[in-house]
Amino acid sequence: MRTIAKPTALWHLLLLLLLAGMGQARAQAAGTTDVILRTDGSEVPGRVLTISPLALTYLPPAGTDTLRLATADVFLVRYANGTREVLHPAPATDESLASDLLPGLSDAQRRTKGRQDAARSYTSGGPFWGSLAATLYGGPFLGVMAPAIMAPHAITAANLKAPYPGLLADPAYGHAYREEAQHRKRGRAWGGYSVGAGLWIALLGSLVAGNL
Structure with missing residues (x-):
């Protein structure tokens, strides 16, 4: 009679990742x-x-x-x-009264600066860890709901982490900053789901291989 291999290492990996995500969330909340x-x-x-x-x-x-x-x-x-x-x-100043928050820069340059600032400043790991934890807990079929809900949800002003919040009032800069931050949020949310789903597939594969 063939013994069934126990996927102990995979279960340990799943547990460690889930604990790491919870620890990250606690660390952010405890600041x-x-x-x-x-x-x-x-x-x-x-x-x-x-x-x-x-x-x-x-x-x-x-x-x-x-x-x-x-x-x-x-x-x-x-x-x-x-x-x-x-x-x-x-x-x-006369410039600020005229809403010229980035004097001397064209609209294209303001959009570029907005995207660059968002790439440097929007560093939230919440979407990744939230999607990962939900996928590990509910599996790929239920876990997909987490990024599907989080990804399109607009980022609040406090979570944008703009280095110069006043610049968000500039139409070109503000739109580009928010768009880049939202793009990165979507990527992290679906990235967490992909990692969680991959671990589930590996776990199921090991179970099937153990039963052969």
Whole structure:
């Protein structure tokens, strides 16, 4: 009587990938570090506690002592949840009043810059891990629903992670940035499904081979 080989290694691989995806999601959700952008262009990481007309207080990432910065020296605060608070907006100019956010650049150049910025800044791994986890849990037939739902869903402004959010108001730049970010989101969502489906096919193949 022929013994059936147990696909232990494949099951372990499936479990490790699922745990890795869950760990990645927890790590993204657990971020608590804000970023303070000073008027001189430098960035200060820390958890912002209070903001008053005179001073901003915060806790550094690896410390327990409350530190202070003069509010006049802070341009904006980028919070861990993706929201931003501008303390000292840049003064309006004739160019900004005319909505010329990228002076000297043609529409084609603005679209190119938008795509380049999105390629560098939109780095969310959520669509990949979400599709992978759903496929590993429900199999290829049910798992396909995850990328089918996630891929076309518009990315929220907070999740676009634009390096200069004000530029999204420029029609050519903003459209190109969102389009490139959406394209990358679709690719990651279907990439996670492909990896999950491939693992399922390998697992089924090993089961069939073991029964021959």
